[in-house]
Amino acid sequence: MSPKTPSKLEKILRAGHRAVTSECGPPRGSDPAHIVHKAQLIQRHVDAINITDNQTSVCRLCSLAACIRLKLMGLEPVLQMVVRDRNRIALQSDILGAASFDIHNLLCLSGDHQRFGDNAQGQNVFDLDSMQLLQTVRRMRDEGKFLGGDPVQRPPAMFVGAAANPFADPFEIRVPRLAKKVAAGAEFIQTQCIYNLERFEKWMELVRDRGLHEKVFILAGVTPFKSAGMARYMKSKVPGMDVPDEVVKRMAGTPKDKQAEEGITICVETIQRLKAVEGVAGFHIMAIEWEERVPEIVERAGLFPRPTV
Amino acid sequence: MIVAERKPIEEILGQVKQVRSVLVLGCNECVTVCEAGGKKEVGVLASALRMLFLQQGREVNVGERTLERQCDTEYLEEIRDMIDAFDAVVSLACGVGIQFTAERYPSKAVYPGVNTCFMGAALERGVWSERCQGCGSCILAATGAVCPITRCAKRLLNGPCGGSTAGKCEISKDVECAWQLIIDRLKALGRLEDYERLSPIKDWSTDRAGGPRKIIREDLRS
Numbered sequence A: 001m002s003p004k005t006p007s008k009l010e011k012i013l014r015a016g017h018r019a020v021t022s023e024c025g026p027p028r029g030s031d032p033a034h035i036v037h038k039a040q041l042i043q044r045h046v047d048a049i050n051i052t053d054n055q056t057s058v059c060r061l062c063s064l065a066a067c068i069r070l071k072l073m074g075l076e077p078v079l080q081m082v083v084r085d086r087n088r089i090a091l092q093s094d095i096l097g098a099a100s101f102d103i104h105n106l107l108c109l110s111g112d113h114q115r116f117g118d119n120a121q122g123q124n125v126f127d128l129d130s131m132q133l134l135q136t137v138r139r140m141r142d143e144g145k146f147l148g149g150d151p152v153q154r155p156p157a158m159f160v161g162a163a164a165n166p167f168a169d170p171f172e173i174r175v176p177r178l179a180k181k182v183a184a185g186a187e188f189i190q191t192q193c194i195y196n197l198e199r200f201e202k203w204m205e206l207v208r209d210r211g212l213h214e215k216v217f218i219l220a221g222v223t224p225f226k227s228a229g230m231a232r233y234m235k236s237k238v239p240g241m242d243v244p245d246e247v248v249k250r251m252a253g254t255p256k257d258k259q260a261e262e263g264i265t266i267c268v269e270t271i272q273r274l275k276a277v278e279g280v281a282g283f284h285i286m287a288i289e290w291e292e293r294v295p296e297i298v299e300r301a302g303l304f305p306r307p308t309v
Numbered sequence B: 001m002i003v004a005e006r007k008p009i010e011e012i013l014g015q016v017k018q019v020r021s022v023l024v025l026g027c028n029e030c031v032t033v034c035e036a037g038g039k040k041e042v043g044v045l046a047s048a049l050r051m052l053f054l055q056q057g058r059e060v061n062v063g064e065r066t067l068e069r070q071c072d073t074e075y076l077e078e079i080r081d082m083i084d085a086f087d088a089v090v091s092l093a094c095g096v097g098i099q100f101t102a103e104r105y106p107s108k109a110v111y112p113g114v115n116t117c118f119m120g121a122a123l124e125r126g127v128w129s130e131r132c133q134g135c136g137s138c139i140l141a142a143t144g145a146v147c148p149i150t151r152c153a154k155r156l157l158n159g160p161c162g163g164s165t166a167g168k169c170e171i172s173k174d175v176e177c178a179w180q181l182i183i184d185r186l187k188a189l190g191r192l193e194d195y196e197r198l199s200p201i202k203d204w205s206t207d208r209a210g211g212p213r214k215i216i217r218e219d220l221r222s
């Protein structure tokens, strides 16, 4: 199918290449140098860069402004948008703002509850949910209409994505839930970090049984561990994360000064194994505050050089 | 019912520090059932206040009364004769009763003696849980009679989010995930396929978002 938007990420995926995306968290302040520097570290090794939207409900420089920075650098941003902080007026308005800078990728998310962040006493909005945000963008793009029904001048040309967590409970609806996101308009999916490969492969099998892998591009999410401590933390403290005991043991059994190396190796092995899984259209490498190691992961996983489209 | 919690006595004391006489006014409905503002709690609060005023060396006349309902003008009329003896009222009714009392007696200062919390029910003695946020357009038919607006921390109409773990909500291991409950219910009803129906974007204008709400039933008006 030919691309529906000018998105480079979409072009790469539709051309049948494995896509590689990564993400950067904006700074807790107004200095743009930080985001520029992070992007420079990875720009040659990834096709698009997600900018997180006040992740874990900790207040940061806004995703849209950081995406504009990337755009000014000639890079391809993926604007993450959570429905926690903005109602349908603000969401539609920000979509147009992003489209006015030709930001061509949007990832629709619910967002972590504010209780995890630095403003736990704040209100949350949740006027729409992430599926309804998908529907909203698709309506703006495909029908050229606002939710209220009025026409949008110069509709946003955005390739629209969503997150999926193959590991969250209840397992039996993880695939129906993906089907729902596809029905709502998701064109690409970035998954939660994968450590439990068997469970992910089982999920992919169910995804293929329903033919969903032909309707949506699935980018498998990976995050390298920096240390055994991080593995343990992700296992026990992060909701919806599935880190098998063997992986924690493997990290813990490695001498401290070699743990970072081992974390990268596990990540590379994960990518290599998942390359063989039918329906995995690419990788989303979330190296949390460890962007400098992304190029190495991409190269060692045999995903370099990146295609030009 | 409406579930309320008693306010700390220090806070109530702070509200009435200027008064010379105060009526502690309870309500026989929801706040009696949830043991926050019925006749018993009126008695307890009034005695505590009397003692504290005494300790402060203040002579304050503390009266007690519990009405059938404070959210009903007819019952509020019952205190018309006695209210002149007091400068202020500490109402132990829900926020509705407190405001109705103040509207009925505009010259009296009316203070809240409880925090009105939610519409819910008792799970067991001493434990109450929220069930409805009065969104004004009930969607329980689609969700197996579990309300995601009230019970999902993100009021997701198409949940669950990725944070649902072993039946619990991402905000706390002590909170059930509403969407787990919905899925369990749909399964028990043999309706799991309904899960895949996208829940439409909600019209929140019938909710608090639409401004103060009012219902007018012409058929009942005389």
Ligand code: SF4
Pocket (backbone or CB within 6 Å): B131, B132, B133, B134, B135, B136, B137, B138, B139, B140, B147, B148, B149, B150
């Ligand atoms: S859907 Fe609305 S009216 Fe129905 S239980 Fe939930 S909040 Fe109450």
Ligand code: SF4
Pocket (backbone or CB within 6 Å): B151, B152, B153, B154, B155, B156, B159, B160, B161, B162, B163, B164, B165, B168, B169, B170, B171, B176, B177, B178, B179, B180
């Ligand atoms: S874990 Fe369940 S109840 Fe909690 S926010 Fe997510 S979907 Fe809602």
